[in-house]
Amino acid sequence: MPRTLFDKIWESHVVAEPSGEPALLFVDLHLIHEVTSPQAFDGLRLAGRKVRRPDLSIATMDHNVPTDAGPITDPLAKAQLEALERNCAEFGIPLYETGSGREGIVHVIGPELGLTQPGMTVVCGDSHTSTHGAFGTLAFGIGTSEVEHVLATQTLPQRKPASMRLLFTGELPFGVTAKDVILGAIGRIGVSGGVGHVVEYAGEVIEGLSMESRMTICNMSIEAGARAGMIAPDDTTFAYVEGRPAAPQGAEWEQALDRWRALATDEGASFDRDVEIDVRDLAPQVTWGTNPGMVTSIEGAVPDPADYADADEREAIERSLAYMALEPGTPIGDIHVDRVFIGSCTNARIEDLRTAASVVAGKRVHPTVRAMVVPGSATVKRQAEEEGLDRIFEEAGFEWRRAGCSMCLGMNPDILARGERCASTSNRNFEGRQGAGGRTHLVSPAMAAATAIEGHFVDIRSYAAEPVA
């Protein structure tokens, strides 16, 4: 019987399936960071348990770390980072701490180190773990109780989620990027459209994307409510993984390729739900509300709640517009911003920074805008500096920061002031996400870069002289 990519990975990871109980699924890679792990380690100690597979676990510091040059000053953040150091030392888990040269956002460093490989199961106490699905892995976010479960057993009890295929057809227009594809898809199926489902993104549009772009797409699966998102591994995937520190070598590499080539969804395999999205008419996307499904194109306008028949939806939009301080009917291009953030596990890989740099090269950040670039990892930062991207950004008036999650969620000092409006390449525009009272508009790196220069949203398709996609 034809099987999906998801079926194949699921079936090859079932350790036990007691009658009437969820399957016990083996975890190939457990990523750990400072925020969602301390209580899990405490739980282990309380129960007198060990970490079963430190060799399949890896930790980094990302959520809390300051991105300026100074030392950490927040005593609570410092205590949490120190707890991670203590826990990793006690339980034998490798840790890439700040200054190690390999630290960074957990979902950037996994692929970078070659740890994320096709066919694996990957979990982390972070909802954006879906990022790793770009490699043809089953990767999903878990809570702290589950982190403890994985630490103790290297397994998770799981009922198999339903499957959904998002098939993208047509050719991606000039200036329209992976971020626009996924924002458009979330706008279409809604922020709960994927609940209970593992999504496979498919179609020639997806096959034509780089690994960085595929990671952007899979990263935001959770914003559609999906359990996970994945993309079949292909030559693009293999070329990315090859030669990285944890990648198989020599004869093992050839054997791995044979296994990985067999992972793609079989012809005729069926999904519980199939959605087709034509991207031919897709324009650059900008969110206007307080969840990622509240999105329109740069050609659009802020919606009028009066146009919505459903009372819940109408009230939600009214609340969003009040929070965002936006009037119905305002053209998106008329919205001015105070801040621009280029960063996060969605869009802080080298390709994202190259794209943004190509837009701002030789220009100046608008005098009323404060703009910041936060590379996704120390490695991305190094590579960008080798390519001279840091100079392009700094000469344009951007702040060039150290790696971390930064203003995506504002656990470190990088936050919006109350009422500030930000064009952000991150993944969530929830109320207060980037700072209490802050107002977030999600966009692609190219759109964020152009917005920084102009001070308001502009259509990157007519703005950029050179292709940016």
Add this chain to the structure above:
Amino acid sequence: MRPFRSVTSRAAVLDRPDVDTDQIMPKQFLKRIERSGFAEFLFYDWAQDPDFELNRPEAQGAKILLTGRNFGCGSSREHAPWGLQEYGFEAIVAPSFGDIFRTNCVKIGLLPVVLPQEQVKALMGEPVEITVDLEAQTAGPYSFEFDAFERECLLEGLDDIARALQHEGEIAAYEAAHPPRFATTALR
């Protein structure tokens, strides 16, 4: 885990869809390394408004929360259910939940009940005590479905790690048959 059988209480009503875990427990409170101390920060930004639903007199002491679809979407932070439980909620009734949030609730003994939207709305309209009973699988006059395994874990307050470790033989056999592709501990 805290066992759950049933709860009888007035219900607090938060009739909004897509309430994300950033609202339930904002990020500045995730720096604690303890598992307690979160109740006072529940819905921190929204709670600054005296008219916020949970600040109303009728919501005080409620052990049941009635809310909108996709409750708990977004971030995986278990600090959100910790805060809700510590605040006094024992059951949350909604048309749907974010997947990770729902699992987190089950793991700590905070009961997530799914009812059709019209039934949740009907319960919201009646400011009386209701009973949510996991054994009988009822919420007020309505019955709900619940995963049989999770129900048993909740009723008994079972430690699911201990349960998984009963499969030690199978885990060890799986590990033996699937040698690791790499060791993070040996990365250079």
